[in-house]
Amino acid sequence: MPFIEEILKYDSLSIVGLEKNVGKTECLNYILYRLPLHEKRVAVTSIGIDGENKDQVTSTKKPEIFLREGMYFSTAEAHYKERRLVSELVEITNERSSLGRILTAKVSVGGKALISGPSSGVSLRRWVAGMEKFGIDLTIIDGAISRLSSASPAISKAMVLSTGAAFSSNINTLVQKTKFVVEMIGLEKLQDGSRDALCDIESGVWGVDFDGNIIDFKITSALAISSLKEDITKGMKIIFTVGALTDKLLNLIADSKNIKEVTLVVKDFTKIFVSEQAYRIFCARGGKIKVLQKSKLVAVCVNPTAPNGYVLDSDILCEKLQDALGLPVYDIVKNKYDI
Amino acid sequence: MYDTLDIMSPCGRKMLLQSTMMTTKRELDFHYRRLNEIYDKDCAKIAHKLMCIKDIQTTLDRLASGATLDDIELFEVKYLAIVSGEVLQLLQEQKIIAVGLPHLEKVVEILDPDKSNIPSFYVYDSYSDELRMVRKQMRDLQGNGEELPDDKRMELAALLQRNADLELEIRERLSGELKEFADDLSLALRNLSVLDILIAKAAQMKKLGLCFPVIVEDGETFYNGMFNPAVKEMLGAQGREYMPVDICFEREPVTIIGANMGGKSVVLKCLALNQLLAQFGFGVAAHDCCVNLVEEVILCIGDEQSIVKGVSSFAGEILAINEVVKKMRDGKCILALVDEPARTTNPVEGTALVEGLLEVIGTAKGGFVLTTHYNILNDKVKRYRVRGLRDGAMDYTLEVTHCGDVPHEAVAIAESLGIDPQWIELTKKNLNN
Secondary structure (H helix, E strand, O other): OOOHHHHOOOOEEEEEEOOOOOOHHHHHHHHHHHOOOOOOOEEEEEEOOEOOOEOOOOOOEOOOEEEOOOOEEEEEHHHHOOOEEEEEEEEEEEEEEOOEEEEEEEEEEEEEEOEOEOOOHHHHHHHHHHHHHHOOOEEEEEEEEOOOHHHOOOOOOEEEEEEEOOOOOOHHHHHHHHHHHHHHHOOOEOOOOOHHHHHOOOOOEEEEEOOOOEEEOOOOOHHHHHHOOOOOOOOEEEEEEOOOEOHHHHHHHHOOOOOOOOEEEEOOHHHEOOOHHHHHHHHHOOOEEEEOOOOEEEEEEEEOEOOOOOEOOHHHHHHHHHHHHOOOEEOOOOOOOOO | OOOOOOOOOHHHHHHHHHOOOOOOHHHHHHHHHHHHHHHOOOOHHHHHHHOOOOOOHHHHHHHHOOOOOOHHHHHHHHHHHHHHHHHHHHHHHOOOOOOOOOOOHHHHHHHOOOOOOOOOEOOOHHHOHHHHHHHHHHHHHHOOOOOOOHHHHHHHHHHHHHHHHHHHHHHHHHHHHHHOOHHHHHHHHHHHHHHHHHHHHHHHHHHHOOEOEEEEOOOOEEEEEEOOHHHHHHHHHOOOOOOOEEEEEOOOOEEEEOOOOOOHHHHHHHHHHHHHHHHOOOOEOOOEEEEEOOOEEEEEOOOOOEOOOOEOHHHHHHHHHHHHHHHHHOOOOEEEEEEOOOOOOOHHHHHHHHHHHHHHHOOOOEEEEEEOOOOOOOOOOEEEEEEEEEOOEEEEEEEEEOOOOOOOOHHHHHHHOOOOHHHHHHHHHHHHO
């Protein structure tokens, strides 16, 4: 049973896809089907609409989410009414979405349902915390298309990444692009005395000098970096940006004389919005990026079929990805791995 | 004041925002008796329960009209009945009689056939043997969600349909049985909201040091140790102390004179705020007080100038005051509070206008308080004067005075504000001439 054992070591999991139609929902169903419910209480939700019969954008068939007896799930009022299973309503939460209030229910006869839960990072975090009162051991979040934010370690500790032909139909490009994302997820965690203090900071760009003093550069985000006149890397061992890390800041540090002495730090990989090219130049000049919090990437799943009908060779794809990533890669649809 | 009120439930908040000003002694006495009872009790546990209350009036209206409720609505009803029952028990433990709640055990019974007494709901198997059987078949057929062959899928679809039909039948039956409790449920929701507001008001009184007012009709209004909660809090944050004031008035108009920055406008704002707090049944910002009921509170303060409407500061103000005069002459009971009327015109005519205003108001019902810098000679008014600068510090105390002479402290105050020394010097020279 690939990677299920691994998932059970964590109390929260998010499943994210690098593109629409990369088999994320199948991956979710695969996991839900195999979880040992007699050992663990599981709660499932999803960012925005998910579990619809047809893909809202490309009108291709999408697998539905099958919920087993005993599972908890949270979905919007409108979708709750359309469920094709028997469930016991246990809570009307204070969260709202465009489809009504978010409800939580416990499945009493398994079946299929539409799942669309809270949509912002903050409300997801509240949802995860709120599940505690039902004695939930594992919370699973089905992430949104090309949005990695739900995989932020601030929300869930482990993640499964879905990629596939929909992301790119050229195997080499697909491998390369996926590899870059996996590399970002795998960035090393900062080991420094200033780490705890940095975790408490909520906005702006900050520095830590060689004596361990934390300095506020007094700019609201890395986007405003061009307003600085002096070289911020001078005398610093760490440059920390709370918000998004963009090419601009990365290039600024890459161009500085002190690049080899300074470490660039971000909250977690979901805050990194840099192009691969800029990152490679940065690294080639001796730059380092580290994170304050790290997610555990449990597995990578692939879907070799693109919505336009293009099909990649599953075996070659898995093999190439596996070589490049150094991680197990699964084509769940083709290989109906044993239970 | 609304912002400092910790109301727990959305329906409590809605009820408060929809409430109207109370204008009879009977209503207010009843309200304050209830508030007084809550004030003396520890209601932390009840407040915690009220946090869970949702506004389900629409659902209850549907129930009363005979509609069939869906799962979610039945859940809401059951939830309300359970929480209401828990609050009722807490009220009985604390011996609180200010708010009564109907007994809803029967509602819980109908919606909890398994007697689990937890706030969750679905159409339970125990409602019907056939339902139980259909669900068992579904479970057996479905397993853990493996792909099913076509014939099995059809069979499952049929079972799912049968399940839905049975659920609908049961929900129809339950809605019918619950219909007779719709009024009780609405009453429970309403009284829980009332309770929520009372608890929040009592907590606010303790937090801000507010008092219970004595309510009178056509009598005297007095405040001992009156203060403005917002200003007091702001000063407190700066480590400074608020100086409360005493004031008392009846039918005759009141004028307040005194130095600039002597807190005259603050007094007017406090009077307006406290009158409203009292008539909306809140604690009042004073050490102790007696409040005469009015039908309306009008506060004329600030600059009414509007370039768009083509109204100057003077015109805007005079028109606003004219409204007060009209209403008072029509016999409406009003508390009118006017800040420096006719201040934007020449002192000669300004004084005459204020004198005229005081005469025309006379001893109308309600109350009339104005602040002014003019020397008012009318002897049918009650005069207060801000004690003013004492050893360089402002003494905000209001004292009754019999002469209309206004204090001459403007230059000294301007000087303490640090304005240009040459300006001050030349001003003093002019005064001496």
